[in-house]
Amino acid sequence: MERNQQLRRQLASMRQSLFDQGHLDEQFILLEELQDDANPNFVEEVVTLHYRDSARLITTIERALEKSPLDFNKLDGYMHQFKGSSTSIGAKKVKAESTQFREYCEAGNGEGCMKTFQLLKRDYATLRRKLEAYFQLARQAGPNEIACRPK
Amino acid sequence: MSTASSSVTVSDQFPAGLRVLVVDDDPTCLRILEKMLGTCLYEVTKCNRAEIALDMLRTNKNGYDIVISDVHMPDMDGFKLLEQVGLEMDLPVIMMSADDSKQVVMKGVTHGACDYLIKPVRIEALKNIWQHVVRKRKNEWKDLEQSGSVEEGDRQPKPSEEADYSSSANEGNWRTSKRRKDEEEEIEERDDTSTLKKPRVVWSVELHQQFVSAVNQLGIDKAVPKKILELMNVPGLTRENVASHLQKYRLYLRRLSGVSPHQGNSFISSHSQEPPYGSLSSLSGLDFQTLAATGQIPAQSLATLQAAGLARSAAKPGLPMPLVDQRNIFSFDNQKLRFGEGQPQHMSSGKQMNLLHGIPTTMDSKQLVNLHHSAQSLGSLNMQASAHGNPSGQSSPLLMQMAQPQSRGQILTETSGGQVPRLPTSVGHPILSNGAAGAMLAINGIGENSRGTGYNSVSQTSSVLNFPLNHSAELPGNSFPLGSTPGISAGMSTLTTKGGFQEEINSDIKGSGGFMPSYDIFNDLQQHKPHNWELQNVGFAFDASQHSNSLQASVDVTPSVLVNQGYSSSQRNVQNSNVSAMGKPIFSVGEGSEHGIALNVGQHLNSLLVDNSTRVKSERVTDTSCQPTLLPQHFGQEDLMSAILKQQQDGLGPAENDFEFDGYSLDNIPV
Numbered sequence: 001m002e003r004n005q006q007l008r009r010q011l012a013s014m015r016q017s018l019f020d021q022g023h024l025d026e027q028f029i030l031l032e033e034l035q036d037d038a039n040p041n042f043v044e045e046v047v048t049l050h051y052r053d054s055a056r057l058i059t060t061i062e063r064a065l066e067k068s069p070l071d072f073n074k075l076d077g078y079m080h081q082f083k084g085s086s087t088s089i090g091a092k093k094v095k096a097e098s099t100q101f102r103e104y105c106e107a108g109n110g111e112g113c114m115k116t117f118q119l120l121k122r123d124y125a126t127l128r129r130k131l132e133a134y135f136q137l138a139r140q141a142g143p144n145e146i147a148c149r150p151k
Numbered sequence: 152m153s154t155a156s157s158s159v160t161v162s163d164q165f166p167a168g169l170r171v172l173v174v175d176d177d178p179t180c181l182r183i184l185e186k187m188l189g190t191c192l193y194e195v196t197k198c199n200r201a202e203i204a205l206d207m208l209r210t211n212k213n214g215y216d217i218v219i220s221d222v223h224m225p226d227m228d229g230f231k232l233l234e235q236v237g238l239e240m241d242l243p244v245i246m247m248s249a250d251d252s253k254q255v256v257m258k259g260v261t262h263g264a265c266d267y268l269i270k271p272v273r274i275e276a277l278k279n280i281w282q283h284v285v286r287k288r289k290n291e292w293k294d295l296e297q298s299g300s301v302e303e304g305d306r307q308p309k310p311s312e313e314a315d316y317s318s319s320a321n322e323g324n325w326r327t328s329k330r331r332k333d334e335e336e337e338i339e340e341r342d343d344t345s346t347l348k349k350p351r352v353v354w355s356v357e358l359h360q361q362f363v364s365a366v367n368q369l370g371i372d373k374a375v376p377k378k379i380l381e382l383m384n385v386p387g388l389t390r391e392n393v394a395s396h397l398q399k400y401r402l403y404l405r406r407l408s409g410v411s412p413h414q415g416n417s418f419i420s421s422h423s424q425e426p427p428y429g430s431l432s433s434l435s436g437l438d439f440q441t442l443a444a445t446g447q448i449p450a451q452s453l454a455t456l457q458a459a460g461l462a463r464s465a466a467k468p469g470l471p472m473p474l475v476d477q478r479n480i481f482s483f484d485n486q487k488l489r490f491g492e493g494q495p496q497h498m499s500s501g502k503q504m505n506l507l508h509g510i511p512t513t514m515d516s517k518q519l520v521n522l523h524h525s526a527q528s529l530g531s532l533n534m535q536a537s538a539h540g541n542p543s544g545q546s547s548p549l550l551m552q553m554a555q556p557q558s559r560g561q562i563l564t565e566t567s568g569g570q571v572p573r574l575p576t577s578v579g580h581p582i583l584s585n586g587a588a589g590a591m592l593a594i595n596g597i598g599e600n601s602r603g604t605g606y607n608s609v610s611q612t613s614s615v616l617n618f619p620l621n622h623s624a625e626l627p628g629n630s631f632p633l634g635s636t637p638g639i640s641a642g643m644s645t646l647t648t649k650g651g652f653q654e655e656i657n658s659d660i661k662g663s664g665g666f667m668p669s670y671d672i673f674n675d676l677q678q679h680k681p682h683n684w685e686l687q688n689v690g691f692a693f694d695a696s697q698h699s700n701s702l703q704a705s706v707d708v709t710p711s712v713l714v715n716q717g718y719s720s721s722q723r724n725v726q727n728s729n730v731s732a733m734g735k736p737i738f739s740v741g742e743g744s745e746h747g748i749a750l751n752v753g754q755h756l757n758s759l760l761v762d763n764s765t766r767v768k769s770e771r772v773t774d775t776s777c778q779p780t781l782l783p784q785h786f787g788q789e790d791l792m793s794a795i796l797k798q799q800q801d802g803l804g805p806a807e808n809d810f811e812f813d814g815y816s817l818d819n820i821p822v
Contacts, residue, residue: 034183039186042186052178053178080250081176083249084177085180088177088183088271089179
């Protein structure tokens with residue numbers, strides 16, 4: 001129980017920092033709100049789906065960035081998709097970088113695209129790592145605790 | 152978090168149970184939406200591919216109440232899906248996208264989306280989507296019954312479903328009411344052809360024959376649409392389709408039996424009145440281009456048509472064919488529409504009377520469809536020149552297929568094709584293929600017959616059918632020998648026999664070059680062609696003027712006959728004749744493309760036209776080659792036919808260029 005409480009506190013703190021550090025936004029909270037008894041692992045499920053799908057996109061964009069000359073239209077299209085997916089889980093930083101990337105695409109700024117993409121990849125990996133740890137802890141703490149946050 | 156707090160009460164069930172189909176290629180979004188919609192107590196079905204979604208919608212027509220779709224999807228553009236759903240299922244569709252730019256939102260609106268959500272979608276936004284369903288139903292109901300059942304703004308099914316509430320599923324209630332609504336809507340839809348997007352029925356030659364045999368089986372007196380429909384056993388064909396077709400057929404028969412041509416004309420004219428004709432003319436101009444565009448019409452024919460000024464109304468000889476293109480010809484035999492294609496060559500094969508098709512076989516059915524649009528009115532005409540096009544030997548040029556839009560186009564084509572007389576016009580046969588057809592149609596003015604040539608008596612409006620004929624008629628300037636040419640006159644007299652005409656023509660035509668064989672078909676087609684008849688007369692009218700008014704008389708007789716036949720044959724003839732008479736539009740087309748003109752009937756006509764065109768040279772029509780098809784119609788089909796046939800037989804030779812359509816004022820074509 002105590003352990004559990006500790007875990008939960010840890011969990012809460014972890015969660016909070018994600019918000020504080022700007023990795024997550026309101027959307028994540030909305031996802032949590034959707035979670036219920038019928039779908040106790042809903043958030044984790046969605047996040048997992050996201051990372052599986054977006055990993056593919058990341059690779060695609062990477063490959064497209066290696067081409068020369070750069071096909072900005074295609075890049076923009078891929079990024080649009082990626083952005084949509086990231087937005088739906090509330091990945092704040094990644095979303096901002098996606099937007100930036102798209103702007104560079106529109107401007108035809110290849111270098112800007114590449115630089116932004118590097119930042120994006122980094123933040124993407126960071127959030128992924130953190131969320132994985134978060135969910136792992138949540139599983140340990142018990143299902144009810146995961147999305148339990150004071151309304 | 153608990154799920155929806157509201158426990159659904161019986162009376163508040165709606166919108167619970169609303170059946171939503173959500174389409175999005177992003178699995179993350181899809182899952183989230185599914186959850187959200189579930190929270191709203193909707194019945195959710197998710198799908199990550201647009202094609203699959205369409206399949207699901209199609210197989211389960213009444214299985215969904217509303218569709219939510221993403222804009223950017225890899226396999227199909229969201230807007231396209233939106234259009235399809237709207238067309239086929241008429242369900243409310245909500246678009247969503249992370250893209251919130253004005254243009255995209257505007258696009259959603261213009262494509263008919265009932266709402267546009269920006270991603271990430273909030274559950275609050277989803278909670279209210281039921282309003283779109285209600286609104287739509289309400290509008291439909293209004294149309295249906297003009298009743299106030301839906302009024303109240305949210306015509307919730309509640310009241311109607313109350314009774315069922317007590318039963319277990321909310322959905323049941325929802326469904327019940329929905330079902331009721333659907334039924335009514337369906338009924339309404341059926342009746343209200345104009346509003347609902349229903350696939351157009353293209354009365355192909357085969358279909359028409361099936362129809363005819365069914366009617367004969369039942370006996371014309373006892374032939375009721377319902378029974379005919381059963382006998383025909385054609386999937387997808389509705390009672391309404393049969394009913395309207397039957398009406399035309401009856402008119403045609405009446406005409407054959409001697410009803411005053413006037414009536415026939417009226418029939419035609421009435422038909423032609425329909426936009427198709429009008430459109431035809433307009434179409435002609437446009438169509439030609441479109442038709443040409445569709446590629447069906449040989450460029451040259453098109454050019455010729457244009458030159459001919461067939462553009463009569465639209466002055467765009469462009470052959471309406473393209474119109475056809477667009478529309479999916481729901482015809483059962485779209486293929487037929489191919490008249491234009493390769494038809495000319497087929498003509499010689501003689502079998503297809505495609506002549507009737509008049510519709511430039513070259514025209515693709517699609518074109519016909521285009522024509523159809525314009526020829527909407529013709530729709531009934533079904534002239535489907537398809538007959539011509541039907542290489543399949545559908546001999547029945549009944550181009551009727553063209554389910555209207557085509558007819559227009561068709562008719563146009565037909566006229567040009569000379570072959571397929573008018574029938575196609577309604578059908579919009581692309582047949583005009585060669586532009587000539589278009590011209591023809593134009594000529595026929597599908598009513599516009601007012602063509603200057605005077606032939607237009609055919610009431611251009613009258614179904615496009617007249618086109619072929621009319622055009623020819625219009626050609627008066629053209630020397631459309633049919634009328635004037637002695638040969639034609641002679642033929643004309645025979646034409647009077649109308650009934651005979653067809654036969655004669657057929658025979659003649661046959662002789663001429665396999666052109667006519669289709670006459671027989673035409674006969675069948677005739678049924679459809681009532682419209683043409685009118686035109687035919689008109690066409691003949693001009694002929695008559697040219698050649699001999701006697702023809703006219705005879706023509707009148709047959710107008711229907713001719714028309715019908717004409718459709719197939721007369722069309723041809725007329726076409727031919729038209730060609731000459733019409734002046735060039737037809738021929739010109741034909742001339743240039745000779746084949747093109749023959750469009751209608753398909754090959755036959757093409758050949759005929761071709762020949763005729765040459766023959767038609769101003770008055771040479773009588774040359775026999777006078778593309779009898781065209782003229783016959785005017786003259787009274789029989790006569791014309793004979794005349795034409797003669798000409799044809801003679802070897803169509805000189806006729807060509809007589810067609811100066813100059814006299815033919817396509818403009819008259821009442822489009």
